[in-house]
Amino acid sequence: MSSHILVIDDDADLRVLVRVALARLGGYRVDTARNGAEGIAAAKSLRPDIVLLDMTLPDCEGTDVLRSLASDRDTKDIIVIILSASASRRSEPELAELGAAGVIAKPFNPPTLVERVKTIVARVRP
């Protein structure tokens, strides 16, 4: 059962929106982190099942976090889903190559987000 999600995003309002949506509509347990360093530390200590990762972070690139999570024994099994603004330069196959399970385009409305997370998780953990 994949039920614990860590959200890494620097936008405080977006963290609230995503947290409430995932908890209320999806029944997930949700933690949040504000930047890459905090996110990586939280992933190691909290061991979530899923990470929702923003691509533009204040302290590093989203891809740096992605690589770091994929290369660490403690975090490599986490399902990482990318949250990406349409302007993002990375293509989906490129991100998959780096270990992302899926990409959700920003902006999204909360119910769609929850649906997309469920779909992606069901695909990688049938």
Added chain:
Amino acid sequence: METDLGTILVVDDDRMSTMMLTRVLTSIGHSVTSASSGKAALELLDSKAFDVLILDCLMPEMDGYEVLEIVRGKPALKDLAIIMVSGVEDMASVVACLELGARDYLNKPFDPAVLRARIQNALAQKRSREREAKLYADLAANYEKLRELESLRDNLIHMIVHDLRVPLTNVIGGLDMLSTIASLDTDAKELLSLSHRGANTLLSLINDLLDVKRMESHALVFERRPVDLADVVNAACENVAFLATDEGVKLNKDAPAGSKVMGDAALLTRVVTNLLGNAVKFTPSGGEVTVRARPGPDGSMELEVRDTGEGIPEDALVHVFERFYQVRSKRGTRTNASGLGLTFCKMAIEAHGGIIFAESTLGVGSSFVFRLARA
């Protein structure tokens, strides 16, 4: 050179002369019509289009000069190329005709080679004038189209801005009312407050856009009376105090009372608030923002907002006052920004007859300065 086969009207009372001209010109390929008097020529000119008029100076009844005067008075014939014909002994009337707008002249007796060259020359000039006129007409039409598009765009912005404001105000009002309901849990309260922030950001973007539009169309009315910059600075500092505390930025002010300028207190307060807001936004926690008022050069009062922030790259510095301009920053997506704040500042200061400029060193900080006439 390829021969331009323009149509030619030959006017001379001397039949030998018209016959000779007609023969030479027809042999080159021109289509030639002849008339033996000024009156007959004017009738022909009214009924048919010609490229070149070859006109004898000396004719009984109506001479060449008179015909020329009448032709020059007809707008429809303004592109007609006119070549005067005279004997060598009558150069004075040739000069008068050239002054009146004839293109060229020919001396009798005619030399066929010279005749051909002069005609080609006249036709070339006429064609280039026609091309010019067409280009000019195209240009004028395009300019008109552009102006129509521009005013359409302005109306569109105006409409959108006004149509956005009303529903948005309702959204904000609704959220305000919702948040007064006591039974809300923490999640609901947080959702409400983020929606509220989002709506307010949108509203201030719309208001910025409206202000800049108003400034552009000179529809923003403002006062011109003595204003103490010390008061302006105090009011502006109050506006950004919360933001500064929140961001951990120290706010210093040095504006002695009596720093008077001519202007509109409310507008100037908004300008300084804008500059201070930017300075705080772009200065990391632990940094300082200083606002200073002091006498400037040439009887001006000067206000400076200096920060110890990230600075602005040199190539971007020249653009920061432009509409919608935002420096690409590593901090990535900033929500509360339109790129219109400094545009507003510049327009407001310039409407006051003042100047505003910026200096910056990357990694050290930025300084925004405006100068206004002292009151």
